[in-house]
Amino acid sequence: MKIVIVIPTYNEADNIGRLVDILQQEFLKRPGHDFHTLVVEGNSPDGTA
Numbered sequence: 001m002k003i004v005i006v007i008p009t010y011n012e013a014d015n016i017g018r019l020v021d022i023l024q025q026e027f028l029k030r031p032g033h034d035f036h037t038l039v040v041e042g043n044s045p046d047g048t049a
Contacts, residue, residue: 002034010042 005023009016020037027035041049 001032002036004036004038006038006040008040008042009044009048011044011046011048013044013046013048016048 007016007019012019016039020039023035023037027033
């Protein structure tokens, strides 16, 4: 099964790295699935991208 998680962000520089790390750990617990994460950044002034 292919699963894509879309995460819209704005001013999330302090949080996005941790969230992506947690998702990656969860993906590894579920072999046999094709996981992808798409982070959509809204031109944040805090350096989220």
